[in-house]
Amino acid sequence: MNNLNPYSGVSHRSFYVFLRHYDVFMKTLSTSLIPPFLDPLFYLLGMGYGLGSMVSPIKGMTYVEFIAPALVASVIMTAPFFECTVGSFVRMHFQKTFDAMIATPVSIEDVVTGDILYGAGRALLQGTAIFIVIMFFGLVKSPLALFIIPLCFVLALAYGPIAMLYTSFIPAINYVDYFFTLIITPMFLFAGTFFPIEQLPIWAQKVAWFMPLYHTVNIARDLNVGNFAGIWDDMLWMVVCGLFFYALALWRMRKRMLK
Amino acid sequence: MNPIITARSLVKKYDGLSAVDHIDFTIHEGEVFGFLGPNGAGKTTIMKMIYCYVPPTAGQLLVNGLNVVKSPRGVKAILGVVPQEDSLDPDLTVYGNLITYSRYHEVPGAEARERANRLLEMMSLTEKRNVIIENLSGGMKRRLLIARGLINNPIILILDEPTTGLDPQARHLVWSKLKELKNSGITIILTTHYMEEADRLCDRLVMMNNGKILDKGSPVDLVRRHIGKEVLEVDYVDDALVGEIRTALGDKFTIDHYGDRVYVFTDSAHETASRLQHLNLKAVSERKASLEDVFLMLTGRTLVD
Ligand SMILES: Nc1ncnc2c1ncn2[C@@H]1O[C@H](COP(=O)(O)OP(=O)(O)OP(=O)(O)O)[C@@H](O)[C@H]1O
Ligand SMILES: [Mg+2]
Numbered sequence: 001m002n003n004l005n006p007y008s009g010v011s012h013r014s015f016y017v018f019l020r021h022y023d024v025f026m027k028t029l030s031t032s033l034i035p036p037f038l039d040p041l042f043y044l045l046g047m048g049y050g051l052g053s054m055v056s057p058i059k060g061m062t063y064v065e066f067i068a069p070a071l072v073a074s075v076i077m078t079a080p081f082f083e084c085t086v087g088s089f090v091r092m093h094f095q096k097t098f099d100a101m102i103a104t105p106v107s108i109e110d111v112v113t114g115d116i117l118y119g120a121g122r123a124l125l126q127g128t129a130i131f132i133v134i135m136f137f138g139l140v141k142s143p144l145a146l147f148i149i150p151l152c153f154v155l156a157l158a159y160g161p162i163a164m165l166y167t168s169f170i171p172a173i174n175y176v177d178y179f180f181t182l183i184i185t186p187m188f189l190f191a192g193t194f195f196p197i198e199q200l201p202i203w204a205q206k207v208a209w210f211m212p213l214y215h216t217v218n219i220a221r222d223l224n225v226g227n228f229a230g231i232w233d234d235m236l237w238m239v240v241c242g243l244f245f246y247a248l249a250l251w252r253m254r255k256r257m258l259k
Numbered sequence: 260m261n262p263i264i265t266a267r268s269l270v271k272k273y274d275g276l277s278a279v280d281h282i283d284f285t286i287h288e289g290e291v292f293g294f295l296g297p298n299g300a301g302k303t304t305i306m307k308m309i310y311c312y313v314p315p316t317a318g319q320l321l322v323n324g325l326n327v328v329k330s331p332r333g334v335k336a337i338l339g340v341v342p343q344e345d346s347l348d349p350d351l352t353v354y355g356n357l358i359t360y361s362r363y364h365e366v367p368g369a370e371a372r373e374r375a376n377r378l379l380e381m382m383s384l385t386e387k388r389n390v391i392i393e394n395l396s397g398g399m400k401r402r403l404l405i406a407r408g409l410i411n412n413p414i415i416l417i418l419d420e421p422t423t424g425l426d427p428q429a430r431h432l433v434w435s436k437l438k439e440l441k442n443s444g445i446t447i448i449l450t451t452h453y454m455e456e457a458d459r460l461c462d463r464l465v466m467m468n469n470g471k472i473l474d475k476g477s478p479v480d481l482v483r484r485h486i487g488k489e490v491l492e493v494d495y496v497d498d499a500l501v502g503e504i505r506t507a508l509g510d511k512f513t514i515d516h517y518g519d520r521v522y523v524f525t526d527s528a529h530e531t532a533s534r535l536q537h538l539n540l541k542a543v544s545e546r547k548a549s550l551e552d553v554f555l556m557l558t559g560r561t562l563v564d
Contacts, residue, residue, distance in 0.1 A: 095349050105332045
């Protein structure tokens with residue numbers, strides 16, 4: 001294994017790790033399928049129609065049209081963030097599942113990658129659920145919006161590594177709270193999800209620009225109105241961000257697990 | 260006999276503490292090789308270095324000709340690992356654990372199912388096939404760990420305290436299965452705190468303490484060299500009594516005391532006892548020398564400290 005290239009420990013075996021998570025997921029299917037539909041429904045009703053009735057149109061969109069694609073974007077972030085913090089930490093620390101896996105030809109990099117893949121799978125599932133809900137409310141404006149569905153998986157691959165990197169540092173599960181409070185909540189609120197970032201002071205706009213969710217929301221909004229050409233700069237940013245954090249997460253997890 | 264694992268000047272340091280301190284050993288193909296030593300001796304650390312979980316700080320470790328640092332995947336592919344700590348997957352059933360683990364080893368599906376069923380049978384777990392891990396007893400978990408370690412038909416089986424927590428029946432079951440495995444040609448590496456287990460199973464073993472090897476050899480050889488044939492045991496009263504025994508027997512005998520017993524190592528316990536009759540010793544017992552005596556002699560003093 002090449003020590004200078006953190007990606008070199010990754011192999012097709014990460015798929016077996018993904019399969020393990022998939023098997024476990026299928027066992028609890030009946031309980032995990034309903035909440036992804038209800039959550040966005042409540043947001044749409046509460047924020048979109050309730051709060052939105054008091055808000056004037058934004059960039060030619062009604063408020064509910066404005067936040068609908070952002071709801072899809074937000075689970076592209078939250079699903080892998082949850083999976084690769086709480087889920088991964090429990091498996092690594094309490095269940096010793098990581099230990100069991102890396103005693104086989106599966107490498108720690110494969111384990112990390114499998115968890116990231118699974119986080120993306122969860123985002124695909126939840127994103128699709130939201131998409132169905134907003135479609136039902138007539139909030140999908142273009143057939144091109146269907147591309148959001150595969151992108152739920154692809155874009156979520158950039159978030160899993162960020163969560164994994166954080167998980168590689170924490171000594172106990174309660175540290176996950178900091179991640180939720182300091183990373184997820186600010187992004188969820190200030191990355192152009194519920195109001196355009198132009199409402200923020202200039203310095204905060206600059207900070208918001210660096211948030212991956214800002215770019216994910218842009219992509220979702222552009223696709224929802226069929227503006228395919230508008231997504232590429234944001235896509236590029238997501239790829240760079242994803243590869244950067246993926247390398248860091250792989251390197252850090254190896255350091256943590258193989259001492 | 261071909262060497263299958265060789266360690267040269269192997270070192271593992273954990274911030275300053277030498278868990279394994281310049282150790283050399285060679286394990287031959289097809290033998291059962293034991294690592295014995297008190298808690299914290301470094302046994303598990305050696306096992307973990309062999310299965311590439313802990314990288315050595317220094318020295319060389321070759322498994323089947325492969326360097327554990329350079330070719331971990333190749334090494335892990337031929338190993339069956341039964342760790343000291345339970346690492347069964349609590350989200351899966353007994354059978355699910357075996358199948359999922361077989362995928363990590365890329366055992367083809369049909370073959371894996373056949374092996375899983377056979378291993379459950381072998382470890383008397385067939386009835387628990389669809390039970391989740393949480394609902395297994397401690398001993399069943401250990402047996403499942405052993406079954407899991409065999410799912411890839413390993414060339415080398417690493418067992419870190421395989422029978423800790425097993426009832427006597429289960430322990431005998433595991434022993435007989437390990438004998439069968441040995442007869443089939445597989446190399447077995449074992450750590451244990453049960454001297455009877457080491458005595459029954461191990462062709463050769465090392466006694467270690469504080470990360471160092473104190474002595475190595477076959478169980479019979481170790482007992483003969485360190486202890487002799489028999490042991491006379493009496494209750495410890497005070498150091499004066501030990502002194503009196505020493506005076507009565509002379510310098511030729513090794514006399515030791517651990518805890519509440521005094522041990523005299525001798526070729527004939529009966530004859531020695533008769534020479535001590537005048538001392539009116541309490542709870543005298545005469546027995547054959549065992550590996551436990553070697554263990555206590557080599558490592559005992561540090562335990563008393
Ligand atoms: N990850 C670690 N970090 C720091 N020290 C460690 C670590 N793992 C083991 N040690 C130390 O290394 C030494 C050897 O531990 P090891 O687990 O190899 O002992 P052992 O012989 O298997 O003991 P036991 O019979 O109790 O299982 C101990 O002093 C232990 O505290
Ligand atoms: Mg141990």
